[in-house]
Every structure is written in structure tokens, then in C-alpha cells.
Amino acid sequence: MGITIKGLGFYVPDKILTNFDLEKMVDTSDEWITTRTGIKERRIAEIESLVDMAYKASLIALEEARIKAEEIDVIILATLTPDLSFPASACLLQSRLGCTKAYALDISAACSGFLYGLEIASGLLESGRAKNILLVGAEKLSQIVDWTDRSTCVLFGDGAGAAVISSDGDGEVLASVMRSDGGYWDILYGEKCGYLRMKGKELFKLAVRSMAEVCEEVIKRAGVSVENISLVIPHQANIRIMQALAERLQIPMERVYSNIHKYGNTSAASIPIAMYEAMGEGKLRRGDLVLLTAMGGGLTWGASLLRF
Ligand code: ACO
Numbered sequence: 001m002g003i004t005i006k007g008l009g010f011y012v013p014d015k016i017l018t019n020f021d022l023e024k025m026v027d028t029s030d031e032w033i034t035t036r037t038g039i040k041e042r043r044i045a046e047i048e049s050l051v052d053m054a055y056k057a058s059l060i061a062l063e064e065a066r067i068k069a070e071e072i073d074v075i076i077l078a079t080l081t082p083d084l085s086f087p088a089s090a091c092l093l094q095s096r097l098g099c100t101k102a103y104a105l106d107i108s109a110a111c112s113g114f115l116y117g118l119e120i121a122s123g124l125l126e127s128g129r130a131k132n133i134l135l136v137g138a139e140k141l142s143q144i145v146d147w148t149d150r151s152t153c154v155l156f157g158d159g160a161g162a163a164v165i166s167s168d169g170d171g172e173v174l175a176s177v178m179r180s181d182g183g184y185w186d187i188l189y190g191e192k193c194g195y196l197r198m199k200g201k202e203l204f205k206l207a208v209r210s211m212a213e214v215c216e217e218v219i220k221r222a223g224v225s226v227e228n229i230s231l232v233i234p235h236q237a238n239i240r241i242m243q244a245l246a247e248r249l250q251i252p253m254e255r256v257y258s259n260i261h262k263y264g265n266t267s268a269a270s271i272p273i274a275m276y277e278a279m280g281e282g283k284l285r286r287g288d289l290v291l292l293t294a295m296g297g298g299l300t301w302g303a304s305l306l307r308f
Contacts, residue, residue, distance in 0.1 A: 003306075008161070039154065185299075210299070233274045234256065235271060
């Protein structure tokens with residue numbers, strides 16, 4: 001049985017906030033942000049709701065997959081910034097898309113949300129309980145960022161990415177490992193009805209170590225060698241985290257995809273957006289082995305090795 005990502009889509013708002021714009025808002029500089037994070041600009045949803053962004057990304061994914069809305073069995077939407085506390089944003093998306101035969105749920109796993117969603121979707125597809133699943137990662141982080149806190153506001157952006165995943169086709173998940181540790185909850189969290197708070201330095205070290213460990217584990221479980229992996233798509237949190245991960249895995253940076261300079265950290269949306277763009281640039285091709293990895297608030301982290 002296949003686990004095939006048949007279609008990908010993404011949406012980012014038109015409004016661009018550059019590092020130079022941020023220089024006028026807080027005590028920071030383009031030079032500091034660029035060298036510490038790799039980010040040059042990010043997108044901000046001024047008029048779009050979370051569901052608007054998820055909807056636009058999903059339409060592209062459905063069209064690319066050539067699957068009609070009514071053929072979707074399940075919608076999983078990963079987000080930490082839903083439009084409402086309930087109902088789930090996935091339900092609003094289900095109605096907007098006309099996925100009349102789907103049940104829909106949100107999952108909260110911060111930056112690992114897309115990978116957790118992929119793990120759940122794979123299980124449903126493998127067991128035969130679903131044939132086609134729409135998996136979306138969408139975030140409107142601008143609404144929970146404290147725009148007076150220079151240590152966090154320079155890092156995040158808004159956007160959505162979507163994938164239509166089916167139980168037929170030639171794709172497969174060769175191995176995956178997901179982890180959580182709530183003992184670290186206060187390293188990265190959202191205050192109730194308030195702002196995102198983060199201990200950046202501690203998170204940096206944990207991100208490199210934990211993503212490297214799960215990547216090594218999936219590579220071992222899948223019985224492949226690092227040379228066979230065409231592309232690593234890490235969660236786009238910080239270019240220095242990606243460089244440190246590449247070094248630890250002994251994979252050259254040419255095989256590590258990054259678009260962080262354009263979008264910053266879009267949490268659950270970052271991996272599907274990166275996958276879409278990597279495909280468009282010819283860096284992700286059908287049949288390739290691609291390693292996805294993420295780490296985020298929870299803490300949550302994981303890695304999946306796919307034959308795309
Ligand atoms: N502009 C200018 N100076 C700043 C800024 C800013 N935007 N932010 C912090 N500083 C200052 C600090 O106040 C500090 O000053 P001090 O030395 O006088 O005290 C100095 O810069 C150095 O700060 P550090 O925290 O040591 O900087 P560091 O090199 O660790 O970089 C960063 C900070 C970019 C946040 C980094 O730690 C990081 O990326 N951590 C990972 C966090 C992350 O990615 N979180 C997102 C979600 S989790 C995930 O996805 C993995």
C-alpha cells in the first residue's frame with residue numbers, strides 16, 4: 001500500500017515585513033537578524049484569516065492531486081493559531097472546500113504539527129480507514145507575536161501549506177519517529193489569550209540535538225544510507241539550526257532545503273511550503289528519498305523518511 005503525497009499547495013499573504021521594517025519597530029538590525037537566523041523578510045496576514053490561508057493552499061493541493069473535494073475522507077489541520085477556540089478550523093475549512101464526506105479535526109503540535117499529521121494520516125491510510133486525506137499546516141503567528149519583544153518578533157511569519165495524501169500511488173513512508181516531552185513546556189509556549197514566549201538559546205541546542213537524534217533513528221530504521229537521501233527538508237526555524245543539523249548528519253547544505261530568508265518561521269506551515277517550493281525548483285522529484293524533520297513547542301519533535 002502506498003502513502004503518496006499526490007498534490008501540494010501553499011499560500012502566503014502579499015504583505016511583506018522586511019528586517020528593515022522591523023528596525024523601525026524594535027531595537028534590532030538587518031545585520032543581526034540575517035546573521036543570527038538567515039531571515040530577511042516574512043509575510044503578515046492583514047486581511048486573511050487562518051482558514052482563508054488554509055483554503056487557498058488546499059485548493060492548489062487538490063487541483064494538483066486531481067482529487068475532488070468530495071473524495072476527501074479526513075481533513076487534519078495543524079495549527080497553534082486557530083481563528084476560534086472552537087469549532088476546529090478544520091471544520092470551517094471542510095465546509096468552505098465542500099469536502100462533504102470528510103470529518104475534520106485540528107491538531108496542536110506547534111512546529112511539528114505537519115509531521116504529526118503525516119504520521120496520523122499514514123496510519124489511517126495504511127489501515128484502510130481512509131483513502132484520501134487533506135493535511136494542512138497553517139499559521140497566523142503575527143496575532144500571537146509580541147511586537148515589542150525583539151527576541152521573538154523577528155523570527156515568525158504567516159502562511160499555509162497543504163498536502164493531499166492517498167493510499168494508492170508509488171509513494172511510501174519508509175520510517176518515522178515522533179516524540180514529545182512536556183517537561184520542557186516553558187521553553188516555548190503561548191500565554192492564554194496572550195503572547196508567544198520563548199527561551200531561544202536553550203531551544204536552539206535542544207532543536208539541533210533532538211532533530212538529529214530522530215533523523216539518525218529513521219535513517220537506521222529504514223536501512224538506507226545518508227548518500228541515498230536526495231533532500232532534507234527541516235522545519236524552517238533558523239538557518240544556523242539547519243546548518244548544525246546538516247553537519248551532525250554529515251549531509252552537505254546543498255541537499256538541505258531552506259526558504260527561511262523569505263518567510264521566517266511559519267511553524268506547522270513551514271514544511272509543506274518548503275516541499276511545494278522544492279518541487280517547483282526541481283529539487284524534490286517523484287521517487288526521491290526525502291527526510292522531513294521538525295521540532296517545536298511542547299516540546300514536540302519528529303522525523304519522517306519518505307519515498308516521494
Ligand atoms: N536584535 C538585536 N539583538 C537582539 C535581538 C534582536 N532581534 N534579539 C536578541 N538580541 C540580543 C540579546 O538581547 C542578547 O544581548 P545581550 O548579549 O546584551 O544579552 C544578544 O542579542 C544575543 O542573544 P542570544 O539569545 O544569545 O542570541 P542567539 O545567538 O541565541 O540567537 C535566536 C537568538 C535567534 C533566538 C536563537 O537562539 C534561536 O534561533 N533559537 C531557536 C529558537 C527558535 O527557532 N524558535 C522558534 C520555534 S522552535 C523551533 O522551531 C525549533
